[in-house]
Amino acid sequence: MTFEEGAELTRRFTASWANGDRENLLSCAHEDMEFDWSDSRSPFRGTYLGHTGLLRLWAEMWEAWSDISIEVQEATECGPGRLVTANLVRARGRSSGVATEARGAMLWTVVDGKVLRAKLFQDREQALAAC
Numbered sequence: 001m002t003f004e005e006g007a008e009l010t011r012r013f014t015a016s017w018a019n020g021d022r023e024n025l026l027s028c029a030h031e032d033m034e035f036d037w038s039d040s041r042s043p044f045r046g047t048y049l050g051h052t053g054l055l056r057l058w059a060e061m062w063e064a065w066s067d068i069s070i071e072v073q074e075a076t077e078c079g080p081g082r083l084v085t086a087n088l089v090r091a092r093g094r095s096s097g098v099a100t101e102a103r104g105a106m107l108w109t110v111v112d113g114k115v116l117r118a119k120l121f122q123d124r125e126q127a128l129a130a131c
Helices: 003-019 022-028 052-064 124-130
Strands: 029-036 047-049 066-081 082-093 097-113 112-123
Touching: 003 022, 003 066, 003 082, 003 097, 003 112, 022 029, 022 052, 029 052, 047 052, 047 097, 066 124, 082 124, 097 124, 112 124
Parallel strands: 029 112
Antiparallel strands: 029 047, 066 082, 082 097, 097 112
16 A cells, blocks of 8 residues: 555545544454554543444544544655554534644554554654654
8 A cells, every 4th residue: 555545544534533434434444453542631541442442432532522523634654554644633522512622643554455553642743753
């Protein structure tokens, strides 16, 4: 898979997440995916395994937030099948109505045209250092 194809896959993954498109989200994710949010500053913290874990986090986030948007602002190749994206996330609290905005970065590992691993970092520099 080329860098451009990997970048497009991660954009599809994040767009599916933000649009609530469960079917397309799962089509982007390897069945053995590891979604590592252990360094998150949000209440959603941990490592989520496989489609089951991914959907658990997705459901928890959609229960707490509405009007989610994820903008992939930059994608950087950092090795075969690996890339870093800098992201801007906006959401509104489902109960409170309070809007929030957060910046972060993801280190992605793509295998066989699917996301095998994604790890959240607080910023792009941390993600690039982990490459």
